[in-house]
Amino acid sequence: MAIKTSKQYIEDLKELSPSVFIRGQKIDNVWKDPRLQSTLNLVGMNHDTAFDPELKDIAVVHEPLVDEPVKRFQHRIQRTMDDSIQKVKLVREVTQQRICGWCLSNTLCILWAATWETDQKHDTSYHERFVEYAKYLMKNDYDCFWCMMDPKGDRSKSFSAQETKPGLRIIKKDSKGITVRGVKVSTSYACCSREIMAVPCKALTEDDKDFAVSFGIPVDTKGVHFIVREAPQRENPENDMECPMGTAIGMVEGTTIFDDVFIPWDRVFLCQEWDMAERFPYFFANIHRQSKCSCLAGHTDLACGIAALVADVNGIPFKGHIRDKITRLMMEAETAHGCALGAAVDGHMHPSGIYIPSTSIANSGLNYIKNLAGEQVQLLHDIAGGIIVTMPTQDDYNNPELKKWLDQYLCGSDKYTTEERLRVLHLVQEVAASKFTGNFLGWAINAAGSPITGEILTREHYDLQKRIGIAKQWAGI
């Protein structure tokens, strides 16, 4: 089977030499830079899940396109309600453990449907090209990251109406391919993947047709540069209490520069068909938001477990307001997960063969849980106590003179040592009171689209006229 272990995968990645900047400096030996390790680690875990005895039955699936097993998360073409359901279940299972499972199969499905529609309308042959590309990814077990978000410049003006032409656009087109220039922002994982998959992020008018572009290319293609924001790190790398999640699975966030990058035609999936640009965010808005809905259920599970643990460590019994607050988290996770599954049930087949979950349920459920992200962080503060922002650091604890005092006075429930309590408090601190908290909130609130987009999409897909009709009947008019 083609699925690579983490070790193989990361070994293979080293074939590539992407151009990467971190904090203003070009990185010489990309794959050795410690600031990329947690991302590589997370990417690797996505491979190891395929070999996890508990998860492999759901994490690996036979994909007819290549007649081989593939990782469901990364490569499954979702063709049935069951595909949609299984994906949702896998998302929650993984995200409650490690925040992100990198659900790239969503991107494949979005491209699948959007290229198919473009071909129908424009008599082009993007779909076939894309299918070949998808097979290539599957056969090699290659991952790609998602270059979707264009900078918008002045939001009251279109791309082309601005002198700066923010966004990624085609600047040249010839018999061999196209050349693109510009920037994509909020490109998570960025250089730590194998391939770049670029798509438009919004509806476009004809004037903006050069911004209607989609393609897939290797991350070390000439002219591509990554400005990478490293995951939150420990201030003192030797302190293993601090920042456990960030250092293990914190993923880089990035800005991706396309400095006149050439794309051969066989990797171009949209080229100036401006009227089709909105289809990419549309398919994103149901397929990917359904995943995000379940993803945030998983984050809520994680917060729930941390909350229950810190309450126990603090010696607070599971009753009264503590129990109520933890129950609230449970119910929030179940509600979001319920919606993600419900979106699968209420889906429909796209004529291209992709199964599309319900846009209105996916967006409603996602907005529900998204809008609770701040409150969830707040609950962690509330349950853990003020000490998460005032406590001594691990360096203090490492000083034997201070340790003596801290061991005695910062103890909690006698089920745990003081060191164990400090470890748990540091974990809460990371999730609720650190730079990592910012990422945690960002993944909830703006990743997969800001809250207002969810409102707009639901409004567009809810059959209000039907309900007005019912009201008219009751009013007798």
Place this chain on the structure above:
Amino acid sequence: MAIKTSKQYIEDLKELSPSVFIRGQKIDNVWKDPRLQSTLNLVGMNHDTAFDPELKDIAVVHEPLVDEPVKRFQHRIQRTMDDSIQKVKLVREVTQQRICGWCLSNTLCILWAATWETDQKHDTSYHERFVEYAKYLMKNDYDCFWCMMDPKGDRSKSFSAQETKPGLRIIKKDSKGITVRGVKVSTSYACCSREIMAVPCKALTEDDKDFAVSFGIPVDTKGVHFIVREAPQRENPENDMECPMGTAIGMVEGTTIFDDVFIPWDRVFLCQEWDMAERFPYFFANIHRQSKCSCLAGHTDLACGIAALVADVNGIPFKGHIRDKITRLMMEAETAHGCALGAAVDGHMHPSGIYIPSTSIANSGLNYIKNLAGEQVQLLHDIAGGIIVTMPTQDDYNNPELKKWLDQYLCGSDKYTTEERLRVLHLVQEVAASKFTGNFLGWAINAAGSPITGEILTREHYDLQKRIGIAKQWAGI
């Protein structure tokens, strides 16, 4: 096919002569009393849905138990995920139109599973009896109402520890059957159904074993008396603007007295097996709360349509805060419906052959939407304006001298006549500012269990230990 039209069904009902009190007076000619008509009307609609071209495909289903088509809502034994899904879809479809579809099939499923478990544990034969009874209901297309809620007296004491013995209990047992005495409260539909189905409402201890009783009998069984609370009525019956829903589909609520009622053994489904009493509310808490979750999605759709209509009638464009508030209602409906569907997906088979939806998703989703009921009523006030509580009555409007003034001054958008506007305002008044509002809120907040029960059930079914384990791993302890 055995399914009866509304006409047939109501004709058949007249064979019975239940003992009914309304406002303290015994009713002589039950089926002619105008205060029962809206309930009969609603009951009839449940039959007509089986003949509705748009709904019959989902509303009617072939039931293997009797090898005949049955009404899904009333008689389907839910055996598969698809059964669970179709039921949810039908619920929302119907409740957005007429508040309640009387989902009795849930009760059949609850009895099915609970009697099966009782037999397994106690070596009894309740399940077989119940199956025969279920077939009898199906073959005759008979409905039954649900006698579940016992009065609790002093909630800090058990039934048997109270002198008054609140609740329904067995007072005699012999070779022919049992005799029961007591009261069940909150018995919606009550006398307007064919049969009574009684079950315990809570876990019991051995001291309370006489309260562990379940059975099914005709509504006119000797000793059964109904104290019926009529649906909200018009003050002036000739005014068709006022109270359109209550007069058409308002259902009676009731208190059912069992004055030493004899039940033959073939209709007894639980008799003193006190340890099994909690199974009835348990199965209720997943099967029926899933339905209620979708039911409240339907109510939210109804509120949404009314809100959009009254805004239009008032001449307020669909933008800004009005649009946002209506969008909120849409998203609430979609979220609740998503959870009801999600509960179906995350269900499991009970060994008795019943498909059980997820308890934690059903309860979380239901609590979500239940807790918004007050706010939804508030939004209707907000959108419609203060006039819904201050406007002239239809009697005023019928006075030509006043009508002249009202037609001119109470007009709204010129898309509607003043009369049409008044009709719509009266509809909002009924839902948000009338006695009917109380019922509307009651069906949301306490029907199918109070909010706290949903919290408790979710807490019991959520795997918190697993999440604490994940947190411990991250904390490194």
Place this chain on the structure above:
Amino acid sequence: MAIKTSKQYIEDLKELSPSVFIRGQKIDNVWKDPRLQSTLNLVGMNHDTAFDPELKDIAVVHEPLVDEPVKRFQHRIQRTMDDSIQKVKLVREVTQQRICGWCLSNTLCILWAATWETDQKHDTSYHERFVEYAKYLMKNDYDCFWCMMDPKGDRSKSFSAQETKPGLRIIKKDSKGITVRGVKVSTSYACCSREIMAVPCKALTEDDKDFAVSFGIPVDTKGVHFIVREAPQRENPENDMECPMGTAIGMVEGTTIFDDVFIPWDRVFLCQEWDMAERFPYFFANIHRQSKCSCLAGHTDLACGIAALVADVNGIPFKGHIRDKITRLMMEAETAHGCALGAAVDGHMHPSGIYIPSTSIANSGLNYIKNLAGEQVQLLHDIAGGIIVTMPTQDDYNNPELKKWLDQYLCGSDKYTTEERLRVLHLVQEVAASKFTGNFLGWAINAAGSPITGEILTREHYDLQKRIGIAKQWAGI
């Protein structure tokens, strides 16, 4: 002292013969009609408060304008921070007991300031006229009701642009006075007061100058007709359990028709000065919304007491979720009351001599508590249980045959008889599940202005530029 007892006041009212319609019929003997009694009762209570030993110190105040004691609620010209504070305290004290204290002194203050400004700008003499009128009201201890809300017709068009000319307007002006025609809606108390005080409800343009009109006249002025919506009544007037508040203090809501009513100049307080129209709702938006904020604190106290009582009657101990929900109500009442007091502190003197509470605090605090009205009703359902919508009526309880059963089975805590429990459940029903509930919600949500108006006003009065300046400093730009 001029303050009249309830008896004197109602006796005096009988001097008048207003033209009143109820349910389409003109009322012959107005003051004997049972449907007006609860309003008269409430009006009377406002007088008796002046003689209440516990409240008179705050309820009665020496008014320099007439050098006599007046009722603070009805006649105080609020000139100091202390006036503003005392009013707020009195409001909560009264509204927690009987919903409404009829805070007419607010209207006097609004007119005081608005007429003063009009004179300053237009060199008119409305203020002096108004002061004379105010003295007349004070000296005779006359109440007036507030005719503010014009019907708007099609909200996207101005009054004058609509053929129907919704709203109250001047149709004639001569040396003796003006003649007005039109309708005012949502006129609470209406005919049960002594005088009508009419004011504009929104900003006007020059085209709408005829709608810029304010005046004060007796309720039985020729051409004035009231269409009165009676307060919620008992279905069976002999049942004293049902509808206790509505029958005692439910106030009429009304629509007031001005069929070419002549107003002599000495009672005209605005006449076509269209640019001043917005000052009336502006002063309303601080002075009256401050009162409403405290008023809803009082309603919340009332709900809080009812909630605690029904929990006790039901035998539910004051702990866990019940205690938390009641605590929530307490905190809501305190927060709203705090804001009403805070608005007093952050007020300023108007050059006319009126003390103006903070617009932004009054509106923010009011919107806070207003938006909780639906949830508060919901909490009452939650705490009391489903029985409030399903229980037997008092007529059932009066039937000895049924009473026997009900006494035994509907008992609650043994601290109360069953009859006492039923009385409390009926009280909850009235507030949370009856026609009265609609009024209760209406007084919260739309009385004193809809929620969106509170948002707009706060936005206008909050110094956002100052805070943007601070942000710029921190950003270093």
Place this chain on the structure above:
Amino acid sequence: MAIKTSKQYIEDLKELSPSVFIRGQKIDNVWKDPRLQSTLNLVGMNHDTAFDPELKDIAVVHEPLVDEPVKRFQHRIQRTMDDSIQKVKLVREVTQQRICGWCLSNTLCILWAATWETDQKHDTSYHERFVEYAKYLMKNDYDCFWCMMDPKGDRSKSFSAQETKPGLRIIKKDSKGITVRGVKVSTSYACCSREIMAVPCKALTEDDKDFAVSFGIPVDTKGVHFIVREAPQRENPENDMECPMGTAIGMVEGTTIFDDVFIPWDRVFLCQEWDMAERFPYFFANIHRQSKCSCLAGHTDLACGIAALVADVNGIPFKGHIRDKITRLMMEAETAHGCALGAAVDGHMHPSGIYIPSTSIANSGLNYIKNLAGEQVQLLHDIAGGIIVTMPTQDDYNNPELKKWLDQYLCGSDKYTTEERLRVLHLVQEVAASKFTGNFLGWAINAAGSPITGEILTREHYDLQKRIGIAKQWAGI
């Protein structure tokens, strides 16, 4: 006048040599350590406010105790409603600009009232001693920090029942004074103040009488050691865009060790009078929570300004959902501030001469705004966009090769340069997505007491029986 400028004050501080540990290392030259500079800076600002032309009228007040002007924030004995009001206004004014104004005068008032009560009950003379100490602080313009929070160890057990004796306690008592041992946690400002003021944090039983201790001593008293957690810093100190607030005004949080510290009697304010311990948190719960309520209004103002600025920088017009969300922040700030002022109005005189604001309003208002802290951070993410967690660092921007791209593509509204936009985005990042966010949330959620304490206090001070009485009257029982 005795008030010192920031320069004088910090110069004076250098007379002291407190024992300070940061990250496990003892600091040699305390006052030169860069990690303490932002705290010193903030402390200095509190002095400079006394010389600020716009604020000095409210910030400086004549204090009769010493017959000299003092800083209202630090040294005013609050004796009147006006004191309470002015303090609240000053708090909001300062906190909206720089997060914290160090309202020490609250601590003086708490000690004032608590020592007075102790003397009344125990015939001691703590109050007189305390008054002398207060004069000493005022005359020298000395600040002190607040050592209140004891570690609790296992919360289900009392201090004395635990082997570790968590908390600060008296271990010796002789004719000259007492000796204390233990730890206080969450000691903000810590070593950067002049004096330590220690008080109990909870009610105690007789067994815990040794934990009933209060005193005031210099920060460099023998045996006192500070474990200091530095304020959030820039990763690259030369980058002025990053972390502007933390580096300017971020205050240290600390743990304070008392390694057998001797306190002479004239500085002891409570010694084993265990029954009085609860008075300290009680006075804290009204005086200090009132300040905190206004403090969080100020933080909300700050968030509001930042939100409006970033929306503008992003080129998003002030309308629709953006305007609504910013309006929400405005209303939250006004509501909280309203409550803080309202608490002043509803206060009462303590017999010791201190004015006590309303406990129930202060706690209700504080809980209201406290519970919105997470949502406010969320709104900043929502309004600013995902870019705050994915954008390039200032180091990237400083690289000319990258700057060229970033200047072009990360531009926003043309009212701002790209650099200005990046500065604003960094400010949002600091408040909503950085380590500083943790502190920001901590100051809201747990500083001045966790949310549950606010609920408990309100419950204790709300007159529920009165409202139950009103409900009983309405129910007629």
